[in-house]
Amino acid sequence: MQVLLEKEKEDFKQRTQAFIDTRLNKSKELNLKALWQNLYKEGLINKENGVLQNILLSEILCKFRPGIGLFLITQFTCIEIIKNFASDSLKEKYLNKLFSGENISCFSITEPNAGSDVSMIEAFAEKKGNSWLLNGHKIWASNGSISDIIITFVQTKSHKDKSGITCLIIPSKCKEVEILKDTPKLGVEITPSNEVFIKNLTIDENSQIGNLGDGIKIALSTITLGRIFCAAQAVGLLSGVLEESIKHSTKRNQFGKSISDYQAIKWYIADMTKDLDAARLLLHKAAWTKENNSEELNKLSSMAKYFCTSAAQKHSANAVQILGGAGLIKDSYVASAYRDSKVLEIYEGTNEIQRLVIAREIL
Ligand SMILES: Cc1cc2nc3c(=O)[nH]c(=O)nc-3n(C[C@H](O)[C@H](O)[C@H](O)COP(=O)(O)OP(=O)(O)OC[C@H]3O[C@@H](n4cnc5c(N)ncnc54)[C@H](O)[C@@H]3O)c2cc1C
Numbered sequence: 001m002q003v004l005l006e007k008e009k010e011d012f013k014q015r016t017q018a019f020i021d022t023r024l025n026k027s028k029e030l031n032l033k034a035l036w037q038n039l040y041k042e043g044l045i046n047k048e049n050g051v052l053q054n055i056l057l058s059e060i061l062c063k064f065r066p067g068i069g070l071f072l073i074t075q076f077t078c079i080e081i082i083k084n085f086a087s088d089s090l091k092e093k094y095l096n097k098l099f100s101g102e103n104i105s106c107f108s109i110t111e112p113n114a115g116s117d118v119s120m121i122e123a124f125a126e127k128k129g130n131s132w133l134l135n136g137h138k139i140w141a142s143n144g145s146i147s148d149i150i151i152t153f154v155q156t157k158s159h160k161d162k163s164g165i166t167c168l169i170i171p172s173k174c175k176e177v178e179i180l181k182d183t184p185k186l187g188v189e190i191t192p193s194n195e196v197f198i199k200n201l202t203i204d205e206n207s208q209i210g211n212l213g214d215g216i217k218i219a220l221s222t223i224t225l226g227r228i229f230c231a232a233q234a235v236g237l238l239s240g241v242l243e244e245s246i247k248h249s250t251k252r253n254q255f256g257k258s259i260s261d262y263q264a265i266k267w268y269i270a271d272m273t274k275d276l277d278a279a280r281l282l283l284h285k286a287a288w289t290k291e292n293n294s295e296e297l298n299k300l301s302s303m304a305k306y307f308c309t310s311a312a313q314k315h316s317a318n319a320v321q322i323l324g325g326a327g328l329i330k331d332s333y334v335a336s337a338y339r340d341s342k343v344l345e346i347y348e349g350t351n352e353i354q355r356l357v358i359a360r361e362i363l
Pocket of ligand 1: 074107108109110114115116117139140141142143185188193343346347348349350351352353356
């Protein structure tokens with residue numbers, strides 16, 4: 001595995017940082033669709049980029065605003081599903097539009113009774129001639145309210161069964177698909193999360209992605225990428241809270257000296273620095289396994305997701321401690337990072353589920 005970044009990737013990091021410095025404003029609302037389109041126009045998103053480049057992009061953007069990560073994860077994951085599993089005509093119809101940001105996508109499998117155990121989904125599609133008739137209720141659909149298309153998963157057998165789950169692509173903007181207003185949540189608020197009701201939606205049978213009954217295989221094969229992106233989001237967030245902790249602790253004086261002169265604060269910062277480096281190395285190793293289709297991919301993507309998001313949660317709590325009262329100001333960087341990091345421990349598979357995956361791969 002290559003540990004040090006090649007010059008080309010270092011240049012890419014610098015170009016991404018320059019884009020943020022010149023084009024984005026911390027205090028302004030972000031239009032995610034416009035952000036993607038501008039990244040595409042600048043060449044920072046393109047079809048030729050490998051996994052490592054895309055996770056570098058995500059890490060740097062997430063240092064700026066950690067919540068952007070979930071938007072990126074979702075769009076990149078949907079692109080991956082279409083690239084790897086969709087028919088040529090679906091690829092033709094959607095891939096260019098997704099890369100350019102003309103279309104924003106949403107990945108929707110979770111339901112009220114199917115969270116960690118996605119085999120319990122109840123959304124159902126029935127074959128009617130050359131069409132599918134769909135009904136279902138989905139929750140936590142990221143990008144839902146800003147999406148043009150939804151990649152969703154439904155039962156296509158008459159009884160609930162893992163082997164009868166099929167992946168379909170449906171339009172977001174039609175009267176049969178009701179996307180409720182954004183679910184208010186603890187953190188990662190920039191990316192919308194939505195509850196979705198699908199009521200008697202008829203779609204062409206060619207909207208099916210992969211074979212009948214391949215839904216779980218498609219979801220699980222793509223979730224490794226989602227986990228690596230989630231780890232990148234955590235690494236970006238962690239590098240942001242480290243920077244804030246250093247900035248504040250070296251400026252703030254109490255009892256006649258800088259608080260960074262006290263051992264208590266030094267230890268927080270030393271631990272953060274150590275874990276950031278370890279997290280980034282694990283992230284890059286996981287990205288390497290994805291790019292090279294290594295048999296360790298499942299284990300490494302779960303290890304990276306688990307380690308990086310736990311480290312982000314622990315150290316953003318410590319960053320709030322270092323900033324004292326200033327760290328409690330609701331919209332301060334560290335207060336929102338603290339809330340965001342908790343959310344990261346839950347999506348793309350909770351950290352308990354990551355441990356199950358790692359143990360299963362080892363045992
Ligand atoms: C912000 C956000 C964005 C999301 N985005 C999407 C999205 O875009 N698309 C989508 O389809 N879904 C999305 N989700 C859903 C997400 O994948 C689920 O929330 C997650 O998988 C956990 O499911 P749950 O919330 O139902 O928790 P549950 O599965 O009910 O778990 C509750 C608790 O039980 C534990 N637990 C469950 N099973 C086991 C077990 N076997 N062993 C040990 N512990 C266990 C869990 O770890 C957790 O601590 C998102 C969720 C959030 C919060």
